[in-house]
Amino acid sequence: xxxxxxxxxxxxxxxxxxxxxxxxxxxxxxxxxxxxxxxxxxxxxxxxxxxxxxxxxxxxxxxxxxxxxxxxxxxxxxxxxxxxxxxxxxxxxxxxxxxxxxxxxxxx
Amino acid sequence: xxxxxxxxxxxxxxxxxxxxxxxxxxxxxxxxxxxxxxxxxxxxxxxxxxxxxxxxxxxxxxxxxxxxxxxxxxxxxxxxxxxxxxxxxxxxxxxxxxxxxxxxxxxxxxxxxxxxxxxx
Numbered sequence: 249x250x251x252x253x254x255x256x257x258x259x260x261x262x263x264x265x266x267x268x269x270x271x272x273x274x275x276x277x278x279x280x281x282x283x284x285x286x287x288x289x290x291x292x293x294x295x296x297x298x299x300x301x302x303x304x305x306x307x308x309x310x311x312x313x314x315x316x317x318x319x320x321x322x323x324x325x326x327x328x329x330x331x332x333x334x335x336x337x338x339x340x341x342x343x344x345x346x347x348x349x350x351x352x353x354x355x356x
Numbered sequence: 357x358x359x360x361x362x363x364x365x366x367x368x369x370x371x372x373x374x375x376x377x378x379x380x381x382x383x384x385x386x387x388x389x390x391x392x393x394x395x396x397x398x399x400x401x402x403x404x405x406x407x408x409x410x411x412x413x414x415x416x417x418x419x420x421x422x423x424x425x426x427x428x429x430x431x432x433x434x435x436x437x438x439x440x441x442x443x444x445x446x447x448x449x450x451x452x453x454x455x456x457x458x459x460x461x462x463x464x465x466x467x468x469x470x471x472x473x474x475x476x
Contacts, residue, residue, distance in 0.1 A: 249418065283462035285401070292466035293401065298456060304464075336401050340462045343415040345391075345403040 250274050250339050254348035260356045267324040269351045271337035276317045281341025284313055284322045288333045296335075297322060329355070358382040358465040360452045365470030372442050376470060378435040378452030383465075385433040389455045391463060392426060392437050394448035394472075404450070405437065409458075420446075442474045 251274040261267055271282065280300035285293040295304040297313035300320055312323045324331055332355045337348040364376040376392070392404040405426040406415045414426050425438040435452055449469035456464035 279460075281460060281462075285463075287401075292451065292468060293463070295456065295462060295464055298462045304456075334400075338401075338403075338462060341460060343406075344417045345406070345415075347401045347403060350400045 249344055250277070250342050250346050252337050252339060252346055252348035254335075254337055254351045256351060257349075258352045258354060260354050261327055262356045263327050263329055265327050267322075267327055267331070267353055269322040269324075269335055269353070271315075271320045271322070271348050273318045273320070273339060277320075277339050278341050280316055281339055282313075282315070282320050283338045283340060284311075285336045285338060286331075286333050287336065288330075293336065324353075327353075358454060360454060360465060360467030362450065362452050362467045362470035365450065365472045367473045367475065368442055369476050370442060370444055370474055372474070373438070373440045374442065374472060376437040376439065376450055376452075376472070378467060380433045380435065380452070380454070383454065386430045387458050390428060390435045391453040391455070392435075392450055393453050393463065393466075394446075394450045395469070396445075396448040399448075402448070407435070439472070442472075444474050446472060447474045448472060 253272045255270045282300045284297040287293045301313045310325045335351045359381045361379045391406045407426045423441045427436045451469040452467040453463045454465040455461045
């Protein structure tokens with residue numbers, strides 16, 4: 249199975265700053281079947297990015313996904329207080345599907 | 357509006373069995389691959405299982421393969437997860453999840469989940 253490794257484990261930033269989250273796959277993802285989710289405490293995950301770089305419906309353009317092969321990035325420009333949450337990457341092109349262990353984006 | 361409502365969770369002893377159900381509405385159930393994803397208390401997301409639109413093709417995480425069985429009843433717009441030989445590490449909230457589209461796609465809509473606690 250494909251292992252996804254996210255870094256850093258925790259990212260401490262202030263509102264208005266830029267966040268860069270990384271996700272590395274143990275093998276190349278065909279067709280860039282890589283998604284990013286945001287999860288706030290007590291809530292179900294929300295799809296942000298799919299196909300490595302396509303924004304899901306209703307996602308603000310301050311969220312940008314990039315990468316191909318084995319290295320992927322989620323960038324959040326101009327952090328809003330509501331952006332502080334857990335973020336997970338997910339590969340859906342190879343069975344079984346897998347998630348990264350998550351990055352906690354916390355307010356400094 | 358997509359609605360996914362899980363039921364069937366509860367407390368079960370190690371080695372026991374449980375059957376989860378998910379009632380779906382607000383979309384054409386027969387057009388989408390469906391999934392189960394779980395989250396242990398305070399932990400990350402873990403993929404559990406998927407089933408194709410017709411139910412003939414299924415996939416499982418290695419951690420549950422041979423113990424869990426996913427199924428669906430398209431006439432009832434329902435998804436199921438039969439869990440046997442349960443272990444303490446299966447304790448989690450189990451979410452019913454819909455695919456984004458009718459082709460290979462990520463998870464889109466999530467139910468609020470049902471809690472399964474495996475403990476003696």
